[in-house]
Amino acid sequence: MKSLTEYLWFNTKTQRAYLNITPQIEELVKKSQIKEGLCLVNAMHITSSVFINDDEDGLHRDFDQWLEGLAPHQPISRYRHNLTGEDNADAHLKRQIMGREVTVAVTNGKLDFGPWEQIFYGEFDGLRKKRVLVKIIGE
Numbered sequence: 001m002k003s004l005t006e007y008l009w010f011n012t013k014t015q016r017a018y019l020n021i022t023p024q025i026e027e028l029v030k031k032s033q034i035k036e037g038l039c040l041v042n043a044m045h046i047t048s049s050v051f052i053n054d055d056e057d058g059l060h061r062d063f064d065q066w067l068e069g070l071a072p073h074q075p076i077s078r079y080r081h082n083l084t085g086e087d088n089a090d091a092h093l094k095r096q097i098m099g100r101e102v103t104v105a106v107t108n109g110k111l112d113f114g115p116w117e118q119i120f121y122g123e124f125d126g127l128r129k130k131r132v133l134v135k136i137i138g139e
Contacts, residue, residue, distance in 0.1 A: 003137045004032035010048075012126035015073075016094075018060045019121045021050075021132070025104075026111060028134050035109045037138015041119055042101035045130040047091035049098035049122035052113075067094045067124075091125035098122045106138055 006028050008021065021041070029039060043050045053059065071093035076082045079089030102119060105112040111119075121132060 001037075001137060001139060002032065002034055003135065004028060004034070006031075006134045007044075008121075008132040008134060009129055010121055010123065010132065011129045012123045015124075015126050016064060017121075017123040017126055018063065019123070020055050020118050021121050022055075022111070022118045025119050025134060029106055029109065029111060029136060032136040032138075033109075034106055034136055034138040037106045037136060039104045039106055039111060040101060040133070040135040041104070042133040042135070043095070043121070043130075044133050047088055047095055047123075047125035048130050048132075049095045049100065049124070050102050050132060051099050051120055051122060052102050052104075052117050053120060054116045055118045055120075063098075063122075067097065070094075070097065088125040094124040095122070098124075106136065 008024055025041060041050050071090040073090045076087045081089035
C-alpha cells in the first residue's frame with residue numbers, strides 16, 4: 001500500500017470564510033499516484049472545518065447566515081468559554097456543526113464524487129494561520 005501525507009495552510013483575510021479546496025486535493029491525489037484508495041481531508045484546528053457540498057455562492061451565504069443564527073458571535077459574553085479571555089466560542093460551535101473531516105474514495109486515480117460535490121475549508125475564527133491534513137492511502 002502507498003500513502004501520501006501533505007498539509008495545506010490557510011490564513012484567511014476575514015473572520016469567516018468558505019474556500020473550495022478541491023483543486024488542491026485533486027493535485028495531491030495525482031501526486032500520490034494512487035489509483036484505488038481513500039483520501040482523508042482533516043481540519044487541524046478546533047475553529048475550522050472541512051466539509052463537502054455544492055460550490056454555489058448563495059449556498060455559502062446561507063451557511064454563514066444559518067450558522068450565525070445558531071451560534072452568533074455577539075455578544076461574546078453569552079458564552080462561558082469566552083470567560084477564559086477568548087472571544088471565539090461561536091467558532092467552536094460552528095465547527096462542531098460543519099464537521100472536522102471528510103473521506104472521499106479514490107477511483108481510477110480521481111476523487112469519486114457525486115454530482116456537484118466539492119471539498120471546502122470552512123473558517124470560523126480567521127485572520128491567523130491554520131492547517132489541513134491530507135492523507136491519501138491505497139494502491
